[in-house]
Amino acid sequence: MHDGAALHFEESEVFAVAFALLAAGAVILTLNVLLLGGHIIFFQSLSLLGYCLFPLDVGALICMMENNVILKMIVVCVTLAWSSWAAYPFMSSAVNLSRKALALYPVFLMYVSVGFLTIAID
Amino acid sequence: MDESSYWNLPSSHLLGSVPAVVNEESEASYGRRGGGVRGYQTLGPPSEGFEQQSQNNWKGVFSISSYTQYFDVDTDVVVNRLISSFYPAGGDFFNKIGANPDLYGLIWITTTLVFMLAAFGNCATYLIQKRTDRTTTWSFDVGYVNAAACGIYGYSLVVPVAFYFLLRYLGSNASLIRFWCMWGYSLSIFIPTAFLLLIPVEILRWIIILVAGTASSCFVTLNLTSYIGGSNDLRMMMIAAFLLQMALAIFIKVWFFP
Numbered sequence: 001m002h003d004g005a006a007l008h009f010e011e012s013e014v015f016a017v018a019f020a021l022l023a024a025g026a027v028i029l030t031l032n033v034l035l036l037g038g039h040i041i042f043f044q045s046l047s048l049l050g051y052c053l054f055p056l057d058v059g060a061l062i063c064m065m066e067n068n069v070i071l072k073m074i075v076v077c078v079t080l081a082w083s084s085w086a087a088y089p090f091m092s093s094a095v096n097l098s099r100k101a102l103a104l105y106p107v108f109l110m111y112v113s114v115g116f117l118t119i120a121i122d
Numbered sequence: 123m124d125e126s127s128y129w130n131l132p133s134s135h136l137l138g139s140v141p142a143v144v145n146e147e148s149e150a151s152y153g154r155r156g157g158g159v160r161g162y163q164t165l166g167p168p169s170e171g172f173e174q175q176s177q178n179n180w181k182g183v184f185s186i187s188s189y190t191q192y193f194d195v196d197t198d199v200v201v202n203r204l205i206s207s208f209y210p211a212g213g214d215f216f217n218k219i220g221a222n223p224d225l226y227g228l229i230w231i232t233t234t235l236v237f238m239l240a241a242f243g244n245c246a247t248y249l250i251q252k253r254t255d256r257t258t259t260w261s262f263d264v265g266y267v268n269a270a271a272c273g274i275y276g277y278s279l280v281v282p283v284a285f286y287f288l289l290r291y292l293g294s295n296a297s298l299i300r301f302w303c304m305w306g307y308s309l310s311i312f313i314p315t316a317f318l319l320l321i322p323v324e325i326l327r328w329i330i331i332l333v334a335g336t337a338s339s340c341f342v343t344l345n346l347t348s349y350i351g352g353s354n355d356l357r358m359m360m361i362a363a364f365l366l367q368m369a370l371a372i373f374i375k376v377w378f379f380p
Contacts, residue, residue, distance in 0.1 A: 037190055106233075109237065
């Protein structure tokens with residue numbers, strides 16, 4: 001099990017996790033669409049997923065200045081819905097109708113994990 | 123459409139809009155079964171793609187089209203396989219897969235599980251510490267992400283490979299993709315389990331994880347038995363599979379939900 005001093009919170013590790021999540025996540029999401037037989041242009045998808053992250057950025061900025069957990073949760077939920085709504089038309093039009101949910105779920109998962117990191121790190 | 127027109131796609135009408143493809147190309151391509159080739163890879167003539175696939179050399183490793191066969195599933199197929207993985211009885215998972223094993227389940231179930239363990243593990247650790255010591259404050263242990271990723275990805279990638287090689291060595295037929303598919307879906311029961319383990323009652327947590335671990339292990343063992351054909355030599359394999367899955371369940375409880 002963990003030793004006594006193991007509950008560590010290193011900023012560099014948090015940064016590494018966030019950066020790896022977003023960078024690898026965008027590439028993997030695009031590959032996911034391509035593997036499901038969808039039609040997508042690689043760099044267009046990368047740039048679009050990056051831009052759709054903007055509402056969560058705004059949410060993270062707001063959360064940085066807040067201390068109340070309930071308020072943070074509300075802000076993150078709103079911005080998460082906004083980001084997902086922004087990425088939805090692009091992703092869903094890139095694949096077959098019968099595989100739409102398969103292409104959209106990983107996008108949602110990535111944004112949820114970014115949202116969770118926003119709330120969890122304080 | 124030959125490849126020279128790829129470079130002169132009319133695009134002035136696309137300024138400001140975000141379509142995935144040019145309209146006429148997308149309507150023509152959706153009808154075709156092998157439309158996945160058009161996604162993004164070789165810019166050579168289409169016949170070169172078909173020759174590559176029949177040559178079976180290393181050129182196929184770097185093109186997407188050689189992997190699309192493992193992702194040829196629809197939403198309802200994936201949901202069907204997920205639901206069937208929750209019921210350990212009846213070892214017919216390999217029949218259900220049939221000729222169409224998919225790696226989509228493996229990749230995204232393991233990724234979801236890694237996220238759930240890291241997130242809910244932190245929440246649950248905080249909740250149980252709060253019960254014993256009222257003054258603890260929330261702190262996010264990033265090491266959980268590391269441990270979850272290494273543990274779950276490592277287990278779900280290495281264990282099927284090990285069984286594949288062992289069973290091949292012992293002479294029975296085994297298919298690596300099917301093993302990866304089955305072990306991937308067997309982990310899906312741990313996702314709602316991770317959510318349920320938030321309850322900060324220790325005895326309840328142990329009951330939950332033991333039930334989930336048993337269900338998952340039975341799923342793996344029954345399907346493995348029905349696929350290989352039960353014979354006495356391979357009984358050790360089945361027991362090993364059962365114990366490994368139980369060990370994973372115990373590891374999840376002990377490391378992430380102490």
